[in-house]
Amino acid sequence: MRRGIWPRILILAALCLWLLPALALAASTRKVTSFQSQVVTEGRQTFLRIEIGMNGPIKDYEVKGDGILNPNRLTIDIDKAEKGDVRAEIPLDRKFAKTLRFLDTGKKLRITVGMQAPASDRNYRVYTLEKDRHAGKPHRLIIELYGEGGRRGHVSGLKGRTIVVDPGHGGSDTGAVGVGGLREKDITLEVASKVRDILENSGVKVVMTREDDRDVYGPTATDAQELQARVDYGNFTPNVDVFLSIHCDAFTSESSNGTSTFYYPKTWLDALLAQNLQEAMIEHGDRRDRGIHEARFYVCRHSTMPAALVELAFITNYVEGNLLADEDFQDEMAQGIAEGLANYFAASGT
Amino acid sequence: MMNMTGKVVTAAMMASLLLLTAGCEETGKPGTSSKPSAATENPAPKLNTPVPTAPAVSGQTEVKLYFPNEAGDSLGSVKVSVPVEDKYTAAAKELVAGTKEPGLTAIFPKGVKVLSVKVEGNLATVDFSKELTHKFVGGSTGEQMLVSALVNTMTEFPEIERVLITVEGERIETIAGHLDTGEPFARPTGLVQ
Numbered sequence: 001m002r003r004g005i006w007p008r009i010l011i012l013a014a015l016c017l018w019l020l021p022a023l024a025l026a027a028s029t030r031k032v033t034s035f036q037s038q039v040v041t042e043g044r045q046t047f048l049r050i051e052i053g054m055n056g057p058i059k060d061y062e063v064k065g066d067g068i069l070n071p072n073r074l075t076i077d078i079d080k081a082e083k084g085d086v087r088a089e090i091p092l093d094r095k096f097a098k099t100l101r102f103l104d105t106g107k108k109l110r111i112t113v114g115m116q117a118p119a120s121d122r123n124y125r126v127y128t129l130e131k132d133r134h135a136g137k138p139h140r141l142i143i144e145l146y147g148e149g150g151r152r153g154h155v156s157g158l159k160g161r162t163i164v165v166d167p168g169h170g171g172s173d174t175g176a177v178g179v180g181g182l183r184e185k186d187i188t189l190e191v192a193s194k195v196r197d198i199l200e201n202s203g204v205k206v207v208m209t210r211e212d213d214r215d216v217y218g219p220t221a222t223d224a225q226e227l228q229a230r231v232d233y234g235n236f237t238p239n240v241d242v243f244l245s246i247h248c249d250a251f252t253s254e255s256s257n258g259t260s261t262f263y264y265p266k267t268w269l270d271a272l273l274a275q276n277l278q279e280a281m282i283e284h285g286d287r288r289d290r291g292i293h294e295a296r297f298y299v300c301r302h303s304t305m306p307a308a309l310v311e312l313a314f315i316t317n318y319v320e321g322n323l324l325a326d327e328d329f330q331d332e333m334a335q336g337i338a339e340g341l342a343n344y345f346a347a348s349g350t
Numbered sequence: 351m352m353n354m355t356g357k358v359v360t361a362a363m364m365a366s367l368l369l370l371t372a373g374c375e376e377t378g379k380p381g382t383s384s385k386p387s388a389a390t391e392n393p394a395p396k397l398n399t400p401v402p403t404a405p406a407v408s409g410q411t412e413v414k415l416y417f418p419n420e421a422g423d424s425l426g427s428v429k430v431s432v433p434v435e436d437k438y439t440a441a442a443k444e445l446v447a448g449t450k451e452p453g454l455t456a457i458f459p460k461g462v463k464v465l466s467v468k469v470e471g472n473l474a475t476v477d478f479s480k481e482l483t484h485k486f487v488g489g490s491t492g493e494q495m496l497v498s499a500l501v502n503t504m505t506e507f508p509e510i511e512r513v514l515i516t517v518e519g520e521r522i523e524t525i526a527g528h529l530d531t532g533e534p535f536a537r538p539t540g541l542v543q
Binding site for chain 2: 168169173175176177184222223224226227247248249250251252253255256257260262290293295296297298301302309311314315316
Protein backbone atom coordinates (compact mmCIF):
# COMPACT_ATOMS: atom_id res chain seq x y z
CA MET A 1 0.00 0.00 0.00
CA ARG A 2 2.59 2.55 1.06
CA ARG A 3 4.74 1.89 -1.92
CA GLY A 4 1.75 2.41 -4.11
CA ILE A 5 0.95 5.92 -2.84
CA TRP A 6 4.32 7.65 -2.95
CA PRO A 7 5.00 7.40 -6.65
CA ARG A 8 1.56 8.85 -7.29
CA ILE A 9 2.21 11.82 -5.05
CA LEU A 10 5.50 12.41 -6.79
CA ILE A 11 3.88 12.34 -10.18
CA LEU A 12 1.22 14.81 -9.00
CA ALA A 13 3.85 17.14 -7.62
CA ALA A 14 5.78 16.99 -10.87
CA LEU A 15 2.63 17.69 -12.80
CA CYS A 16 1.91 20.75 -10.67
CA LEU A 17 5.40 22.09 -11.23
CA TRP A 18 5.06 21.55 -14.93
CA LEU A 19 1.69 23.27 -15.02
CA LEU A 20 2.77 26.31 -13.02
CA PRO A 21 4.15 28.36 -15.87
CA ALA A 22 1.04 27.65 -17.90
CA LEU A 23 -1.18 28.68 -15.00
CA ALA A 24 0.80 31.84 -14.53
CA LEU A 25 0.45 32.67 -18.20
CA ALA A 26 -3.26 32.09 -18.12
CA ALA A 27 -3.54 34.26 -15.09
CA SER A 28 -1.92 37.21 -16.81
CA THR A 29 -4.96 39.31 -17.56
CA ARG A 30 -5.58 41.90 -20.23
CA LYS A 31 -6.23 45.38 -19.02
CA VAL A 32 -8.35 48.10 -20.54
CA THR A 33 -6.01 50.79 -21.78
CA SER A 34 -8.28 53.15 -23.64
CA PHE A 35 -11.93 54.08 -24.11
CA GLN A 36 -13.44 56.06 -26.91
CA SER A 37 -16.98 56.63 -28.10
CA GLN A 38 -18.28 58.61 -31.04
CA VAL A 39 -21.40 59.00 -33.17
CA VAL A 40 -20.67 57.71 -36.67
CA THR A 41 -22.71 58.21 -39.83
CA GLU A 42 -22.25 55.71 -42.63
CA GLY A 43 -24.63 56.23 -45.53
CA ARG A 44 -28.12 56.61 -44.07
CA GLN A 45 -27.18 54.88 -40.84
CA THR A 46 -26.11 56.76 -37.73
CA PHE A 47 -24.81 54.81 -34.76
CA LEU A 48 -22.65 55.07 -31.66
CA ARG A 49 -19.30 53.32 -31.92
CA ILE A 50 -17.50 52.46 -28.68
CA GLU A 51 -13.88 51.32 -28.86
CA ILE A 52 -12.38 49.67 -25.80
CA GLY A 53 -8.62 49.28 -26.20
CA MET A 54 -6.77 46.46 -24.38
CA ASN A 55 -3.13 45.59 -23.94
CA GLY A 56 -3.46 42.15 -25.49
CA PRO A 57 -5.62 40.16 -27.89
CA ILE A 58 -9.23 39.66 -26.79
CA LYS A 59 -9.91 35.96 -27.15
CA ASP A 60 -12.97 34.82 -25.30
CA TYR A 61 -15.94 37.00 -24.67
CA GLU A 62 -19.66 36.48 -24.31
CA VAL A 63 -22.35 38.92 -25.36
CA LYS A 64 -25.90 38.75 -24.11
CA GLY A 65 -28.99 40.82 -23.70
CA ASP A 66 -30.19 40.45 -20.10
CA GLY A 67 -33.58 39.19 -21.08
CA ILE A 68 -36.78 39.66 -19.15
CA LEU A 69 -35.47 41.21 -15.94
CA ASN A 70 -33.25 43.83 -17.57
CA PRO A 71 -34.25 43.92 -21.22
CA ASN A 72 -32.44 47.19 -21.85
CA ARG A 73 -29.14 45.92 -20.53
CA LEU A 74 -26.44 44.54 -22.79
CA THR A 75 -23.73 42.54 -21.03
CA ILE A 76 -20.33 41.60 -22.39
CA ASP A 77 -18.09 39.31 -20.29
CA ILE A 78 -14.45 39.19 -21.35
CA ASP A 79 -12.43 36.26 -19.99
CA LYS A 80 -9.13 36.97 -18.29
CA ALA A 81 -9.49 40.70 -18.41
CA GLU A 82 -9.76 43.52 -15.92
CA LYS A 83 -10.76 47.12 -15.82
CA GLY A 84 -7.37 48.74 -15.44
CA ASP A 85 -7.39 52.47 -14.88
CA VAL A 86 -10.50 53.50 -16.80
CA ARG A 87 -13.47 54.95 -14.98
CA ALA A 88 -16.01 52.43 -13.73
CA GLU A 89 -18.97 54.31 -15.17
CA ILE A 90 -18.98 56.30 -18.38
CA PRO A 91 -21.96 58.30 -19.62
CA LEU A 92 -22.82 57.83 -23.32
CA ASP A 93 -24.65 59.80 -26.02
CA ARG A 94 -28.17 59.46 -24.67
CA LYS A 95 -29.69 59.04 -28.10
CA PHE A 96 -28.21 55.56 -28.20
CA ALA A 97 -27.53 54.48 -24.61
CA LYS A 98 -27.34 55.84 -21.09
CA THR A 99 -24.14 54.54 -19.54
CA LEU A 100 -21.42 51.96 -19.87
CA ARG A 101 -20.04 50.30 -16.73
CA PHE A 102 -16.93 48.22 -16.12
CA LEU A 103 -16.94 45.66 -13.30
CA ASP A 104 -14.16 43.29 -12.32
CA THR A 105 -15.72 39.99 -11.27
CA GLY A 106 -12.47 38.22 -10.45
CA LYS A 107 -12.21 35.99 -13.47
CA LYS A 108 -13.87 38.19 -16.00
CA LEU A 109 -14.29 41.80 -16.90
CA ARG A 110 -17.97 42.58 -17.15
CA ILE A 111 -19.10 45.45 -19.36
CA THR A 112 -22.74 46.50 -19.09
CA VAL A 113 -24.43 48.97 -21.39
CA GLY A 114 -27.71 50.59 -20.37
CA MET A 115 -29.52 50.84 -23.69
CA GLN A 116 -32.52 53.02 -24.53
CA ALA A 117 -34.50 50.06 -25.86
CA PRO A 118 -34.48 46.30 -25.29
CA ALA A 119 -31.21 44.85 -26.56
CA SER A 120 -31.64 42.75 -29.69
CA ASP A 121 -29.33 41.75 -32.51
CA ARG A 122 -30.96 44.53 -34.53
CA ASN A 123 -29.77 47.36 -32.32
CA TYR A 124 -26.24 46.36 -31.34
CA ARG A 125 -23.19 44.71 -32.80
CA VAL A 126 -20.07 43.57 -30.88
CA TYR A 127 -16.80 42.48 -32.47
CA THR A 128 -13.05 42.64 -31.94
CA LEU A 129 -10.26 44.21 -33.94
CA GLU A 130 -6.59 43.23 -33.82
CA LYS A 131 -3.83 45.63 -32.96
CA ASP A 132 -3.16 47.96 -35.87
CA ARG A 133 0.39 49.31 -35.80
CA HIS A 134 -0.10 51.61 -38.79
CA ALA A 135 -3.10 53.29 -37.24
CA GLY A 136 -1.50 53.22 -33.80
CA LYS A 137 -4.51 51.30 -32.46
CA PRO A 138 -4.38 48.64 -29.75
CA HIS A 139 -6.37 45.40 -29.62
CA ARG A 140 -9.98 46.55 -29.42
CA LEU A 141 -13.42 45.44 -28.50
CA ILE A 142 -15.93 47.36 -30.63
CA ILE A 143 -19.51 47.91 -29.50
CA GLU A 144 -21.84 49.53 -32.01
CA LEU A 145 -25.20 50.77 -30.79
CA TYR A 146 -27.96 51.57 -33.22
CA GLY A 147 -30.72 53.87 -32.08
CA GLU A 148 -34.36 53.84 -33.01
CA GLY A 149 -35.08 51.78 -36.12
CA GLY A 150 -32.18 49.46 -35.46
CA ARG A 151 -29.33 48.46 -37.60
CA ARG A 152 -29.82 48.83 -41.34
CA GLY A 153 -27.93 47.24 -44.06
CA HIS A 154 -27.25 43.96 -42.37
CA VAL A 155 -29.26 40.78 -41.99
CA SER A 156 -27.90 37.72 -40.26
CA GLY A 157 -28.30 34.23 -41.67
CA LEU A 158 -27.32 35.09 -45.25
CA LYS A 159 -23.54 34.71 -45.16
CA GLY A 160 -22.07 32.65 -47.97
CA ARG A 161 -25.20 32.68 -50.19
CA THR A 162 -25.28 33.60 -53.85
CA ILE A 163 -28.35 35.55 -54.97
CA VAL A 164 -29.29 36.98 -58.36
CA VAL A 165 -31.10 40.32 -58.07
CA ASP A 166 -33.03 41.32 -61.19
CA PRO A 167 -34.29 44.93 -61.34
CA GLY A 168 -37.38 44.61 -63.56
CA HIS A 169 -37.41 46.22 -67.03
CA GLY A 170 -34.79 48.84 -68.02
CA GLY A 171 -33.37 50.62 -71.04
CA SER A 172 -35.84 50.67 -73.93
CA ASP A 173 -38.43 49.00 -71.68
CA THR A 174 -39.67 51.53 -69.13
CA GLY A 175 -42.01 49.04 -67.52
CA ALA A 176 -45.18 50.56 -66.18
CA VAL A 177 -45.49 54.32 -66.01
CA GLY A 178 -47.34 55.64 -63.00
CA VAL A 179 -48.36 58.79 -61.21
CA GLY A 180 -46.38 61.86 -62.22
CA GLY A 181 -44.59 59.98 -64.98
CA LEU A 182 -42.80 57.75 -62.47
CA ARG A 183 -41.13 54.91 -64.36
CA GLU A 184 -41.08 51.35 -63.06
CA LYS A 185 -37.58 50.70 -64.43
CA ASP A 186 -36.12 53.49 -62.25
CA ILE A 187 -37.80 52.39 -59.03
CA THR A 188 -36.87 48.74 -59.52
CA LEU A 189 -33.21 49.69 -60.02
CA GLU A 190 -33.19 51.90 -56.92
CA VAL A 191 -34.74 49.26 -54.68
CA ALA A 192 -32.64 46.47 -56.20
CA SER A 193 -29.48 48.48 -55.52
CA LYS A 194 -30.52 48.88 -51.89
CA VAL A 195 -31.20 45.15 -51.66
CA ARG A 196 -27.76 44.50 -53.17
CA ASP A 197 -26.10 46.74 -50.57
CA ILE A 198 -27.80 45.00 -47.66
CA LEU A 199 -27.06 41.55 -49.04
CA GLU A 200 -23.41 42.30 -49.74
CA ASN A 201 -23.10 43.78 -46.27
CA SER A 202 -24.52 40.51 -44.96
CA GLY A 203 -21.95 38.34 -46.69
CA VAL A 204 -23.94 37.44 -49.82
CA LYS A 205 -22.43 37.17 -53.28
CA VAL A 206 -24.86 39.29 -55.33
CA VAL A 207 -25.20 39.01 -59.09
CA MET A 208 -27.16 41.94 -60.59
CA THR A 209 -28.78 41.45 -64.01
CA ARG A 210 -28.30 45.18 -64.59
CA GLU A 211 -26.55 47.92 -62.59
CA ASP A 212 -27.87 50.84 -64.59
CA ASP A 213 -30.67 51.87 -66.93
CA ARG A 214 -30.26 49.49 -69.83
CA ASP A 215 -31.66 46.47 -71.62
CA VAL A 216 -30.01 43.32 -70.32
CA TYR A 217 -29.76 41.67 -73.75
CA GLY A 218 -29.82 44.76 -75.94
CA PRO A 219 -32.27 47.41 -77.09
CA THR A 220 -33.28 45.51 -80.22
CA ALA A 221 -33.80 42.18 -78.47
CA THR A 222 -37.05 40.28 -78.58
CA ASP A 223 -38.94 39.90 -75.32
CA ALA A 224 -37.80 36.30 -75.10
CA GLN A 225 -34.13 37.22 -75.57
CA GLU A 226 -34.41 39.94 -72.98
CA LEU A 227 -36.09 37.76 -70.35
CA GLN A 228 -33.82 34.80 -71.11
CA ALA A 229 -30.75 37.04 -70.71
CA ARG A 230 -31.90 37.77 -67.15
CA VAL A 231 -32.56 34.13 -66.43
CA ASP A 232 -29.11 33.24 -67.81
CA TYR A 233 -27.43 35.29 -65.09
CA GLY A 234 -28.82 32.80 -62.61
CA ASN A 235 -28.53 29.65 -64.66
CA PHE A 236 -24.93 30.28 -65.75
CA THR A 237 -23.58 31.44 -62.38
CA PRO A 238 -22.51 28.50 -60.22
CA ASN A 239 -24.38 27.67 -57.00
CA VAL A 240 -27.02 30.38 -57.14
CA ASP A 241 -29.40 29.96 -54.19
CA VAL A 242 -32.18 32.31 -55.27
CA PHE A 243 -33.28 34.30 -58.31
CA LEU A 244 -35.14 37.42 -57.21
CA SER A 245 -36.88 39.78 -59.61
CA ILE A 246 -38.05 43.17 -58.32
CA HIS A 247 -41.02 44.94 -59.94
CA CYS A 248 -43.69 47.56 -59.37
CA ASP A 249 -47.26 46.56 -60.06
CA ALA A 250 -49.64 48.44 -62.31
CA PHE A 251 -53.28 48.20 -63.26
CA THR A 252 -55.83 50.05 -65.35
CA SER A 253 -57.83 50.93 -62.25
CA GLU A 254 -55.98 53.50 -60.14
CA SER A 255 -57.56 52.23 -56.94
CA SER A 256 -55.74 48.91 -57.16
CA ASN A 257 -53.04 48.75 -54.46
CA GLY A 258 -50.91 46.47 -52.33
CA THR A 259 -47.89 44.19 -52.30
CA SER A 260 -47.73 40.73 -53.84
CA THR A 261 -45.22 38.02 -54.70
CA PHE A 262 -45.35 35.67 -57.68
CA TYR A 263 -43.71 32.28 -58.11
CA TYR A 264 -43.79 29.25 -60.37
CA PRO A 265 -43.76 26.01 -58.36
CA LYS A 266 -40.78 24.14 -59.81
CA THR A 267 -40.29 22.61 -56.36
CA TRP A 268 -41.84 23.30 -52.95
CA LEU A 269 -39.10 25.86 -52.32
CA ASP A 270 -40.54 28.42 -54.74
CA ALA A 271 -43.71 28.90 -52.70
CA LEU A 272 -41.72 28.95 -49.47
CA LEU A 273 -39.48 31.65 -50.87
CA ALA A 274 -42.47 33.69 -52.05
CA GLN A 275 -44.23 33.35 -48.70
CA ASN A 276 -41.22 34.50 -46.70
CA LEU A 277 -40.56 37.45 -49.00
CA GLN A 278 -44.21 38.47 -48.90
CA GLU A 279 -44.49 38.34 -45.11
CA ALA A 280 -41.33 40.39 -44.56
CA MET A 281 -42.35 42.98 -47.17
CA ILE A 282 -45.76 43.39 -45.53
CA GLU A 283 -44.10 43.74 -42.13
CA HIS A 284 -41.76 46.47 -43.37
CA GLY A 285 -43.81 48.22 -46.06
CA ASP A 286 -47.19 47.88 -44.36
CA ARG A 287 -49.16 47.88 -47.62
CA ARG A 288 -52.22 45.76 -48.36
CA ASP A 289 -51.29 42.07 -48.42
CA ARG A 290 -52.34 40.76 -51.84
CA GLY A 291 -50.74 37.44 -51.02
CA ILE A 292 -48.56 35.10 -53.02
CA HIS A 293 -49.62 33.88 -56.45
CA GLU A 294 -48.66 30.92 -58.53
CA ALA A 295 -48.15 32.19 -62.05
CA ARG A 296 -46.42 31.18 -65.23
CA PHE A 297 -43.92 34.03 -65.07
CA TYR A 298 -41.05 33.75 -67.50
CA VAL A 299 -38.14 34.48 -65.15
CA CYS A 300 -39.54 32.29 -62.38
CA ARG A 301 -40.35 29.38 -64.64
CA HIS A 302 -37.10 29.32 -66.58
CA SER A 303 -34.71 29.82 -63.64
CA THR A 304 -33.24 26.54 -62.48
CA MET A 305 -33.15 27.62 -58.81
CA PRO A 306 -35.94 28.78 -56.49
CA ALA A 307 -37.21 32.09 -57.86
CA ALA A 308 -39.72 34.77 -57.01
CA LEU A 309 -40.94 38.02 -58.52
CA VAL A 310 -41.96 40.66 -56.00
CA GLU A 311 -44.39 43.46 -56.80
CA LEU A 312 -43.51 46.12 -54.24
CA ALA A 313 -46.64 48.26 -54.65
CA PHE A 314 -48.76 49.85 -57.41
CA ILE A 315 -47.04 52.59 -59.36
CA THR A 316 -50.45 53.45 -60.85
CA ASN A 317 -51.96 54.17 -57.42
CA TYR A 318 -51.54 57.74 -56.17
CA VAL A 319 -50.53 56.89 -52.62
CA GLU A 320 -48.29 54.00 -53.52
CA GLY A 321 -46.70 55.79 -56.47
CA ASN A 322 -45.52 58.46 -54.06
CA LEU A 323 -44.32 55.85 -51.61
CA LEU A 324 -42.35 54.02 -54.31
CA ALA A 325 -40.49 57.24 -55.08
CA ASP A 326 -39.80 57.81 -51.37
CA GLU A 327 -36.39 56.72 -50.17
CA ASP A 328 -37.59 55.68 -46.71
CA PHE A 329 -40.18 53.36 -48.21
CA GLN A 330 -37.58 51.96 -50.61
CA ASP A 331 -35.26 51.32 -47.63
CA GLU A 332 -38.01 49.53 -45.75
CA MET A 333 -38.90 47.32 -48.69
CA ALA A 334 -35.23 46.50 -49.34
CA GLN A 335 -34.75 45.59 -45.69
CA GLY A 336 -37.93 43.48 -45.81
CA ILE A 337 -36.74 41.63 -48.90
CA ALA A 338 -33.36 40.88 -47.30
CA GLU A 339 -35.00 39.63 -44.11
CA GLY A 340 -37.46 37.58 -46.15
CA LEU A 341 -34.53 35.88 -47.88
CA ALA A 342 -32.90 35.10 -44.51
CA ASN A 343 -36.19 33.72 -43.18
CA TYR A 344 -36.54 31.58 -46.28
CA PHE A 345 -33.09 30.03 -45.83
CA ALA A 346 -33.86 29.37 -42.17
CA ALA A 347 -37.23 27.77 -43.04
CA SER A 348 -36.02 25.70 -45.98
CA GLY A 349 -33.03 24.22 -44.21
CA THR A 350 -31.13 24.37 -47.48
CA MET B 351 -48.69 24.54 -50.56
CA MET B 352 -52.40 25.12 -50.56
CA ASN B 353 -52.50 26.39 -47.04
CA MET B 354 -49.98 29.03 -47.99
CA THR B 355 -51.83 30.24 -51.02
CA GLY B 356 -55.11 29.65 -49.29
CA LYS B 357 -54.38 32.76 -47.28
CA VAL B 358 -55.79 34.80 -50.08
CA VAL B 359 -58.50 32.84 -51.74
CA THR B 360 -58.77 34.95 -54.82
CA ALA B 361 -55.04 34.80 -55.23
CA ALA B 362 -55.08 31.05 -55.29
CA MET B 363 -57.93 31.08 -57.72
CA MET B 364 -56.23 33.43 -60.09
CA ALA B 365 -53.02 31.66 -59.64
CA SER B 366 -54.03 28.30 -60.85
CA LEU B 367 -55.26 29.71 -64.11
CA LEU B 368 -51.92 30.95 -65.17
CA LEU B 369 -50.17 27.86 -64.08
CA LEU B 370 -52.20 25.36 -65.97
CA THR B 371 -51.22 24.71 -69.51
CA ALA B 372 -52.09 22.53 -72.40
CA GLY B 373 -51.54 19.22 -70.70
CA CYS B 374 -54.00 19.71 -67.92
CA GLU B 375 -56.93 17.77 -69.27
CA GLU B 376 -58.35 17.18 -65.81
CA THR B 377 -59.12 20.86 -65.74
CA GLY B 378 -62.79 21.32 -65.21
CA LYS B 379 -65.01 23.10 -67.62
CA PRO B 380 -67.28 25.18 -65.48
CA GLY B 381 -69.70 27.68 -66.73
CA THR B 382 -71.38 25.73 -69.47
CA SER B 383 -74.00 24.31 -67.19
CA SER B 384 -76.69 26.16 -65.33
CA LYS B 385 -74.24 27.84 -62.97
CA PRO B 386 -75.39 31.20 -61.73
CA SER B 387 -73.84 34.21 -63.28
CA ALA B 388 -70.49 34.84 -61.88
CA ALA B 389 -69.27 37.34 -59.46
CA THR B 390 -66.45 36.28 -57.29
CA GLU B 391 -66.49 36.09 -53.56
CA ASN B 392 -65.28 38.84 -51.25
CA PRO B 393 -63.46 41.17 -51.41
CA ALA B 394 -64.82 41.57 -54.91
CA PRO B 395 -67.93 43.61 -55.11
CA LYS B 396 -71.12 41.74 -55.81
CA LEU B 397 -71.52 41.71 -59.51
CA ASN B 398 -74.27 39.26 -60.03
CA THR B 399 -76.48 41.52 -62.04
CA PRO B 400 -76.00 40.80 -65.69
CA VAL B 401 -76.23 43.65 -68.11
CA PRO B 402 -79.78 43.68 -69.42
CA THR B 403 -79.75 42.22 -72.87
CA ALA B 404 -82.28 42.25 -75.64
CA PRO B 405 -84.55 39.23 -75.66
CA ALA B 406 -82.90 36.38 -77.53
CA VAL B 407 -83.34 36.97 -81.20
CA SER B 408 -82.85 34.11 -83.60
CA GLY B 409 -79.27 33.98 -84.80
CA GLN B 410 -78.05 35.48 -81.54
CA THR B 411 -76.50 33.68 -78.60
CA GLU B 412 -75.70 34.82 -75.11
CA VAL B 413 -72.07 34.78 -73.99
CA LYS B 414 -70.48 35.52 -70.67
CA LEU B 415 -67.60 37.98 -70.62
CA TYR B 416 -65.15 38.25 -67.72
CA PHE B 417 -63.66 41.50 -66.49
CA PRO B 418 -61.35 42.25 -63.57
CA ASN B 419 -62.73 44.11 -60.57
CA GLU B 420 -61.25 47.48 -59.71
CA ALA B 421 -59.00 46.07 -57.01
CA GLY B 422 -57.47 43.81 -59.64
CA ASP B 423 -57.80 40.70 -57.51
CA SER B 424 -60.71 38.81 -59.03
CA LEU B 425 -62.99 38.58 -62.04
CA GLY B 426 -66.65 39.37 -62.42
CA SER B 427 -68.85 38.54 -65.40
CA VAL B 428 -71.29 40.24 -67.71
CA LYS B 429 -73.64 38.59 -70.24
CA VAL B 430 -74.00 39.91 -73.76
CA SER B 431 -75.67 38.74 -76.92
CA VAL B 432 -73.61 38.01 -80.04
CA PRO B 433 -74.34 36.59 -83.51
CA VAL B 434 -74.15 32.80 -83.52
CA GLU B 435 -72.27 32.48 -86.78
CA ASP B 436 -69.29 34.54 -85.60
CA LYS B 437 -69.59 33.99 -81.86
CA TYR B 438 -65.91 33.43 -81.02
CA THR B 439 -64.62 36.59 -82.66
CA ALA B 440 -67.65 38.55 -81.49
CA ALA B 441 -67.10 37.48 -77.88
CA ALA B 442 -63.40 38.44 -78.03
CA LYS B 443 -64.29 41.80 -79.58
CA GLU B 444 -66.93 42.49 -76.94
CA LEU B 445 -64.36 41.67 -74.26
CA VAL B 446 -61.77 44.02 -75.73
CA ALA B 447 -64.40 46.77 -75.99
CA GLY B 448 -64.74 46.74 -72.20
CA THR B 449 -67.70 47.17 -69.91
CA LYS B 450 -69.57 49.89 -68.10
CA GLU B 451 -70.62 47.52 -65.35
CA PRO B 452 -69.95 49.29 -62.02
CA GLY B 453 -67.09 47.76 -60.08
CA LEU B 454 -65.54 46.17 -63.13
CA THR B 455 -62.76 47.62 -65.21
CA ALA B 456 -61.32 47.39 -68.70
CA ILE B 457 -57.97 45.75 -69.05
CA PHE B 458 -57.23 45.63 -72.78
CA PRO B 459 -55.06 48.49 -74.01
CA LYS B 460 -56.60 51.30 -76.02
CA GLY B 461 -56.63 50.74 -79.76
CA VAL B 462 -56.03 46.98 -79.67
CA LYS B 463 -58.04 45.00 -82.21
CA VAL B 464 -59.01 41.36 -82.39
CA LEU B 465 -57.71 40.29 -85.79
CA SER B 466 -59.08 36.76 -85.71
CA VAL B 467 -60.12 33.87 -83.51
CA LYS B 468 -59.38 30.39 -84.85
CA VAL B 469 -60.70 27.31 -83.11
CA GLU B 470 -58.96 24.03 -83.86
CA GLY B 471 -59.89 21.10 -81.68
CA ASN B 472 -60.10 22.45 -78.14
CA LEU B 473 -57.60 25.24 -78.82
CA ALA B 474 -58.66 28.80 -79.57
CA THR B 475 -55.97 31.05 -81.02
CA VAL B 476 -56.85 34.69 -80.47
CA ASP B 477 -54.83 37.00 -82.69
CA PHE B 478 -54.49 40.63 -81.65
CA SER B 479 -53.04 43.75 -83.26
CA LYS B 480 -49.64 44.94 -82.01
CA GLU B 481 -51.23 47.38 -79.55
CA LEU B 482 -51.71 44.42 -77.21
CA THR B 483 -48.05 44.57 -76.26
CA HIS B 484 -47.15 48.10 -77.38
CA LYS B 485 -49.92 49.93 -75.55
CA PHE B 486 -50.31 47.64 -72.58
CA VAL B 487 -50.69 49.38 -69.24
CA GLY B 488 -50.28 47.14 -66.25
CA GLY B 489 -47.76 45.17 -64.29
CA SER B 490 -47.95 41.58 -63.16
CA THR B 491 -51.48 42.12 -61.93
CA GLY B 492 -52.63 43.73 -65.16
CA GLU B 493 -51.07 41.01 -67.26
CA GLN B 494 -52.54 38.29 -65.14
CA MET B 495 -55.99 39.90 -65.23
CA LEU B 496 -55.90 40.34 -69.00
CA VAL B 497 -55.01 36.71 -69.61
CA SER B 498 -57.49 35.48 -66.98
CA ALA B 499 -60.31 37.56 -68.46
CA LEU B 500 -59.60 36.29 -71.99
CA VAL B 501 -59.15 32.65 -71.05
CA ASN B 502 -62.27 32.59 -68.88
CA THR B 503 -64.36 34.25 -71.55
CA MET B 504 -63.23 31.98 -74.38
CA THR B 505 -63.50 28.78 -72.34
CA GLU B 506 -67.14 29.60 -71.64
CA PHE B 507 -67.66 27.95 -75.04
CA PRO B 508 -67.77 24.25 -74.13
CA GLU B 509 -65.66 23.23 -77.12
CA ILE B 510 -62.76 25.50 -76.10
CA GLU B 511 -60.39 24.33 -73.40
CA ARG B 512 -57.17 26.16 -74.17
CA VAL B 513 -56.38 29.64 -75.40
CA LEU B 514 -53.25 30.81 -77.21
CA ILE B 515 -52.52 34.52 -77.56
CA THR B 516 -50.81 35.70 -80.75
CA VAL B 517 -49.97 39.15 -82.07
CA GLU B 518 -50.25 39.69 -85.84
CA GLY B 519 -50.03 35.96 -86.39
CA GLU B 520 -46.94 35.33 -84.24
CA ARG B 521 -46.62 33.70 -80.85
CA ILE B 522 -45.42 36.12 -78.20
CA GLU B 523 -43.24 35.26 -75.22
CA THR B 524 -44.83 37.84 -72.96
CA ILE B 525 -47.22 40.79 -72.98
CA ALA B 526 -45.34 43.10 -70.63
CA GLY B 527 -42.38 41.12 -69.34
CA HIS B 528 -43.90 38.93 -66.66
CA LEU B 529 -46.15 36.11 -67.85
CA ASP B 530 -44.79 33.49 -70.19
CA THR B 531 -47.37 33.58 -73.00
CA GLY B 532 -45.47 31.27 -75.35
CA GLU B 533 -47.87 28.40 -74.74
CA PRO B 534 -51.65 28.12 -74.44
CA PHE B 535 -53.42 28.76 -71.15
CA ALA B 536 -56.19 26.59 -69.77
CA ARG B 537 -58.98 27.54 -67.46
CA PRO B 538 -58.53 26.48 -63.90
CA THR B 539 -61.07 24.82 -61.74
CA GLY B 540 -62.43 27.10 -59.09
CA LEU B 541 -61.42 30.41 -60.65
CA VAL B 542 -64.95 31.65 -60.79
CA GLN B 543 -67.43 30.79 -58.10
